[in-house]
Amino acid sequence: MERKCIALVAHDARKRDLITWIGAHLRSLSGHIFYATGTTGGRVKEAFPDLDVTPLKSGPLGGDQQIGAMIAEGRVDLLVFFVDPMTAQPHDVDVKALTRLATLYNVPFACNEATADMVVSSPLFTDSYRPRPVDFRSYEGRQL
Numbered sequence: 001m002e003r004k005c006i007a008l009v010a011h012d013a014r015k016r017d018l019i020t021w022i023g024a025h026l027r028s029l030s031g032h033i034f035y036a037t038g039t040t041g042g043r044v045k046e047a048f049p050d051l052d053v054t055p056l057k058s059g060p061l062g063g064d065q066q067i068g069a070m071i072a073e074g075r076v077d078l079l080v081f082f083v084d085p086m087t088a089q090p091h092d093v094d095v096k097a098l099t100r101l102a103t104l105y106n107v108p109f110a111c112n113e114a115t116a117d118m119v120v121s122s123p124l125f126t127d128s129y130r131p132r133p134v135d136f137r138s139y140e141g142r143q144l
């Protein structure tokens, strides 16, 4: 099995949902490599000590930006980010930057449980699927 690099993030009101979701898909998720924002990663490690989880900084302290940087470097195969749309976040700009980079780099991005269910159930999740790389040549070669 090819080990995918999966980034995990959950806002506070969604952390429990993320843990439940991981538990429901443990068989599909075991064996992959996880990076997570700090608090989310701590909770995931506590609940599933056998998963290979690296917690980064907490989201409001730069963790979303760290995952964004990993995406820009081509190091993330899937972003599972359980977003809380009902609570204002002090680091909203970081959240926007992360979701923008996932969109820009054509990284599969599940922002809620139903999407995450579909992603891990997809046959593409278990084969060596690679999203089409985005071609930035026209941007990089633009005349200024």
Ligand SMILES: O=C(CO)COP(=O)(O)O
Pocket: 009, 010, 011, 012, 036, 037, 038, 039, 040, 041, 057, 058, 059, 060, 063, 064, 095
């Ligand atoms: O705020 C977050 C994402 O925007 C999540 O960060 P924590 O996992 O550190 O709570």
